[in-house]
Amino acid sequence: MSRLRGSVTIDDVARHVGVAKGTVSRVLNNYTDISEATRERILKAVKDLGYQPSATARNLKRGRQDTLGIVIPVGHGNGADPFLAEFIDGIARALDELGLDLLVTTAHSREHMIETIQRLIARRKVDGFIITRTEVNDPRIAFLSEHGFPFVTHGRSCLPANHAWFDIDNETAFADGVRHLYSLGHERIGFIGGSLDLNFALQRRDGYRHGLQSLGVTQDRALETLQDLNEKGGYAGARELLSQVYPPTALLCATDALAIGAIRFCRNHGLKVGSDVTVIGYDGLPVGEYIDPPLTTFSQSAQEAGGRVSRMLIDVLDGKDPTSFQALAQATLTRRASDGAPSKTSEALGVALRSRLNQQPSYGNNGE
Amino acid sequence: MSRLRGSVTIDDVARHVGVAKGTVSRVLNNYTDISEATRERILKAVKDLGYQPSATARNLKRGRQDTLGIVIPVGHGNGADPFLAEFIDGIARALDELGLDLLVTTAHSREHMIETIQRLIARRKVDGFIITRTEVNDPRIAFLSEHGFPFVTHGRSCLPANHAWFDIDNETAFADGVRHLYSLGHERIGFIGGSLDLNFALQRRDGYRHGLQSLGVTQDRALETLQDLNEKGGYAGARELLSQVYPPTALLCATDALAIGAIRFCRNHGLKVGSDVTVIGYDGLPVGEYIDPPLTTFSQSAQEAGGRVSRMLIDVLDGKDPTSFQALAQATLTRRASDGAPSKTSEALGVALRSRLNQQPSYGNNGE
DNA sequence: TTCGTTTCCGAAACCGATTTTGTTGACTTA
DNA sequence: TAAGTCAACAAAATCGGTTTCGGAAACGAA
Secondary structure, eight states: OOOOTTOOOHHHHHHHHTSOHHHHHHHHTTOSOSOHHHHHHHHHHHHHHTOOOOHHHHHHHHOOOSEEEEEEEOSSSSSOOHHHHHHHHHHHHHHHHHTOEEEEEEESSHHHHHHHHHHHHHTTOOSEEEEOSOBTTOHHHHHHHHHTOOEEEESOOSSOOOSEEEEEOHHHHHHHHHHHHHHTTOSSEEEEEOOTTBHHHHHHHHHHHHHHHHHTOOOOGGGEEEOOSSHHHHHHHHHHHHTSSSOOSEEEESSHHHHHHHHHHHHHTTOOBTTTBEEEEESOOGGGGGSSSOOEEEEOOHHHHHHHHHHHHHHHHTTOOGGGOEEEEOOEEEOOSSOOOOSSOHHHHHHHHHHHHTSOOSSTTTTO | OOOOTTOOOHHHHHHHHTSOHHHHHHHHTTOSOSOHHHHHHHHHHHHHHTOOOOHHHHHHHHOOOSEEEEEEEOSSSSSOOHHHHHHHHHHHHHHHHHTOEEEEEEESSHHHHHHHHHHHHHTTOOSEEEEOSOBTTOHHHHHHHHHTOOEEEESOOSSOOOSEEEEEOHHHHHHHHHHHHHHTTOSSEEEEEOOTTBHHHHHHHHHHHHHHHHHTOOOOGGGEEEOOSSHHHHHHHHHHHHTSSSOOSEEEESSHHHHHHHHHHHHHTTOOBTTTBEEEEESOOGGGGGSSSOOEEEEOOHHHHHHHHHHHHHHHHTTOOGGGOEEEEOOEEEOOSSOOOOSSOHHHHHHHHHHHHTSOOSSTTTTO
């Protein structure tokens, strides 16, 4: 069993070569005032001894940790967000290429989140933060801005954005979604969204409204509902919207999880998705392809987004102007089979559903 | 904008109180040789100045980082593993309580994984590792054992297990699964698994075989297939097994993703899941409840597992005997609606499917 | 009063790097 | 030949803590 713990230090290398440790350090950091001969002897010794500098010691002196932090919100719904998993994957890949690392922590409340950020900063464990799931009025952005600590956000907020951010053009996507549905023949289009505290949820709702507006369709607030951002919320939202007298024939959902729940509600109550009711989601989850019917959805690459924000943050850490890193990406609609022309009028749909609502659902009693 | 960067050090505190910095350090580390009066003065100053010790400096001297590492495999299939997301969530929660942090990195090959582990050890960025998705012959376990670096695994391997581990009793679960299916009336039971390099995949396959053996059912290797561990693999696996002359009437799948793909294949070809064909998965993914029909699955709490292994690793780091932390948990079967008594004989099922195989599938052409 | 013991804390070494400052000898230049 | 320049490296300071060592004051016992 070879040792790794009390491993070889810069002093060992220096002694082995017969130079001062400062010289070894300069060679390793590409200083130019070292003769080629000495440089090579040192490089050889480094290789022979298998020397790798201690990140801790280096950080102490340089004040940089080569580590980025991400604090992920948990506990709102249940379980982990599939989007975040891929996002983190993207970050980790990007950082790996640059030799940086990612510190992941979780927080179950806003207060806890700020506390955690504060601790990581005070203990100097990270150089900067990646902030996800921005809120409209985000306490993290406020805190970090106030203290001048480097960070990038995935998503914007309503605060003055003098920081780096990357976001998806949610408004355009949802406005486009509405126009797509309208062109299919839907005139009553419903929206199932999430808490408007979340910036993306607000933007998607706004995009939905703007889309209607641009078409000159009269808006009906009864066609909008806000739910927990999971399948159960989607199920409940579909029930709420569809059980009206004049239900929407299409449901635009803020996330795939909502859409999956909504589809479930429809199927459970004898409504054919893709004709009786159209459902569109957002996220491009792989599982959406295997839902019945396969889910039509907007997608963005979470992994790519992760890589993008990482590189932004690194540029910011290198001293570049944060406000020069602000980018908006477009989502693309992946059409599968959950959307189509309406087969029934709103009224007929309402009648059909209500006749079913007193019967048993076809399978189990999910989400009820 | 208050400063956080060049923040308050132990020297500032010492100067403020008028003591040596060693004294401040001793107070903060609960040494007993400090008078109550001095202790209180120092504590007050610490509070007033908002002092928090630098993790870096402390680590340099103590040789401990208060950070655990996890290297997650990526790129095999596509996207992130939903199990891992929850698992990491569980780890992060447990560590948060103890003031430790989690360093997450990714690796796209075995070599890269070992390299990454090596780098993190050499640079002294972590105190120990959490190893997931153990392989039957796992190079990471071999490497870490050889170098005497602390680690815990989630899952066993065939190597001599003189380390801490936590695992699910995959064999028992799958043997039980087979017996459950048999008791429903299934006599030809198929298995869709994954690469046998993965320890859990091997164990589940073995459990399947043992289950059949315990019932005295003759085994047929044509009823087993190994696929990529995602929905697409499940789809392909179902096609392979069901398109035989004497197809299985039940499919036991190694993961929920496989099961979801298998269900999709059945539905696409007019087979009623839960009667014509029974499908059982493993993982307890939330989305399984919203599949049609809702997926019957084995489940374990990934989050709980994450917490469990974290605490084990911390005990190991505290110097306790690793071999005293080895635990096996039982998975539980969550019955939903994808299993039931067979409605057709194997032969009739084969006939029904083949008559459909030349037709169009109902929706799209997923996985084909 | 004197000689141990404690109690409490200051001083300094140390962890392993980076960076600043200083020194040496060779080489120019006037 | 003396003074100045430069290349190449040694020596020491530094980052911010922890830990060891040792000494002064207080206390108790002989």
